Amino acid sequence: MPALGQVMENGQVLPAFLLCSTLLIIKMYAVGVITGYTRLRKKAFANPEDALRHGGLQFYRSDPDVERCLRAHRNDMETIYPFLFLGFIYSFLGPTPLIAWIHFLVVLTGRVVHTVAYLGKLNPRIRSGAYVLAQFACVSMALQIIWEAAHHL
Numbered sequence: 001m002p003a004l005g006q007v008m009e010n011g012q013v014l015p016a017f018l019l020c021s022t023l024l025i026i027k028m029y030a031v032g033v034i035t036g037y038t039r040l041r042k043k044a045f046a047n048p049e050d051a052l053r054h055g056g057l058q059f060y061r062s063d064p065d066v067e068r069c070l071r072a073h074r075n076d077m078e079t080i081y082p083f084l085f086l087g088f089i090y091s092f093l094g095p096t097p098l099i100a101w102i103h104f105l106v107v108l109t110g111r112v113v114h115t116v117a118y119l120g121k122l123n124p125r126i127r128s129g130a131y132v133l134a135q136f137a138c139v140s141m142a143l144q145i146i147w148e149a150a151h152h153l
């Protein structure tokens with residue numbers, strides 16, 4: 001396996017991964033901000049002390065839109081966190097830069113579309129398709145890591 005500096009210089013694979021993964025982390029932050037904004041807009045708070053601060057204990061309640069944000073965030077955690085591991089290790093396997101870029105961009109695009117479709121209540125097929133697309137790229141990276149690791153046992 002090449003050293004970190006080599007990967008950075010030669011293939012532009014690691015910088016591609018760092019770019020896409022950091023954008024995805026910022027995307028997750030955005031979901032958190034939208035969740036907080038939705039709580040304020042719908043007056044639906046997760047803690048009694050928050051509700052008291054914003055008008056009374058009656059606002060210590062759940063809300064379908066807030067729940068939707070939380071599900072989008074949970075789905076991000078189920079998919080993006082594994083990508084942070086898989087993409088990083090994959091970057092060190094010496095993949096063809098173009099193929100690696102395609103993997104990372106598919107995950108980035110898939111996850112952004114998933115969030116937009118989920119929060120925007122779009123046709124569920126768009127969300128499912130985006131989910132499957134991003135997962136497909138992640139499974140591809142996982143299989144390549146397993147393959148490489150198995151050959152170094």
Ligand SMILES: N[C@@H](CCC(=O)N[C@@H](CS)C(=O)NCC(=O)O)C(=O)O
Pocket residue numbers: 071072074075078127128131132
């Ligand atoms: N934990 C997921 C596993 C399957 C999954 O991630 N499905 C995608 C595409 S249908 C999804 O957007 N699920 C909705 C969600 O996780 O809230 C679930 O409960 O649905």
